[in-house]
Amino acid sequence: MLTIAIIGSGPAGYYTAEAAQKQWGDAVAIDIFDRLPVPYGLIRSGVAPDHQSIKAVARRYEAVALSDNVRFLGNVGVGSDVSIAELGQLYDAVVLATGAPHDKPLGLPGEGSANVFGSAAFVGWYNGHPQFAGLDPDLSGESAVVIGNGNVALDVARILAKTRGEFAGSDIVGHALDRLDGSRLKRITILGRRGPHQIAMTPKELGELGHLERAVPRVDAGDLPDLQADAALDPGQRKSVVHLRAFASGAASDKPVEIHFDFFAAPRAMLADEQGRVTAVEVERTRLDGSRAVGTGEIYRVPASLVVACIGYQTSPIPGVPFDEAGGRFANDEGRIAPGLYCVGWARRGPSGTIGTNRPDGFGVVEKIAGDLGAGSGKPGGKGFDRLAAERGLDVVLFHEWQKIEQAEKDRAREGAPREKFVDVGEMIAAGKA
Secondary structure, eight states: OEEEEEEOOSHHHHHHHHHHHHHHGGGEEEEEEOSSSSOOTHHHHTSOTTOHHHHTTHHHHHHHHTSTTEEEEBSOOBTTTBOHHHHHHHOSEEEEOOOOOEEOOOOOTTTTSBTEEEHHHHHHHHHTOTTTTTOOOOOOSSEEEEEOSBHHHHHHHHHHHOOSGGGTTOOOOHHHHHHHHTOOOOEEEEEOSSOGGGOBOOHHHHHHHTTOSSEEEEEOGGGSOOGGGGGGSOHHHHHHHHHHHHHHTOOOOOOSEEEEEEOSEEEEEEEEOTTSBEEEEEEEEEEEETTEEEEEEEEEEEEOSEEEEOSOEEOOOOTTSOEETTTTEEOOBTTEEETTEEEOTHHHHOSOSOGGGHHHHHHHHHHHHHHHHTTOOOOOTHHHHHHHHHHHTOOOBOHHHHHHHHHHHHHTOOTTOSOOOOOOHHHHHHHHHO
């Protein structure tokens, strides 16, 4: 029997488990670990709460989790409760599928000012991640700046701009919904270093901005290239730019909130008042040199009572595992880290690709495990971990206990919402053990 430990219960973890089942059938035993008592990683805490259709992929992972040869072991900290070396002694293969849960720093003066957040923290706040539930952003000002030209920046801008009624059917947590309902924001500026042809925004997400109840998107027509240049774009990018052109030609609107796309704009510093609260972002106008943005020396300021930086993520280092600081991921050779130790998903390649990208990634690393290990070495696997967990008094949460947590969240949901998430780990565990 081959034994595999997968660290992380998000898409990369479950796709790897699915691949292992297809590779070895009943001849493999798989334990999926997570530091939280709840599974699904960024499906739960990263995908926008008003994108429930995307979150539905969790049902596929549930089918894998309910298999006889797969276990979910929640509330276990790898690196704190158990080390990688210990797991390596217990399992034939250890696969790190921890994702990239931390914000890449801006590296700019003033980024530590009050009311400046990274997107992992801010998205975690409105998605109910226990680590960020107490973030407490101040939305009493009139101007927000969102830094970045990808879909996460669009998500943040859209969430900031929506009315309470527009969150019907979403699983945004109550504390965030109440705070957003009292927002006084009137202008949301999306800063991007390069131009409309270089965005990483998909047509669906851009199109959503054109249908908001109280907000209207704006683009400066002067930032758009000649129409003929759009022909060189791939079809998806071209559709995205069509939306930007529509935003540039939009008619006057009496909607109280405006979402401005400020292209060719590189943030240089966060400016703060005497109390240390952010008041503006200092920006340098840029131009394109090929596909690279270079500064022009023209400096201006964008008012900002709130700043959310959506510039990328990085993986958390784990003691004893080689780490690529520049790439923000584990040091690896196509998924191999060391004998018996592998990585997959964002932990392997950095924060790139979609949820679906993790499926071929998982199958690829399983092929490597099969080539390296064959049928396994007879290590104790889950039985060995259970003994270790009992010795250390670990309060492990199993999948049937997660199902109790999930049902409790559904039972406490506001009208029309699929769930009201627990944001406290202790409350999660209590619900699971009830």
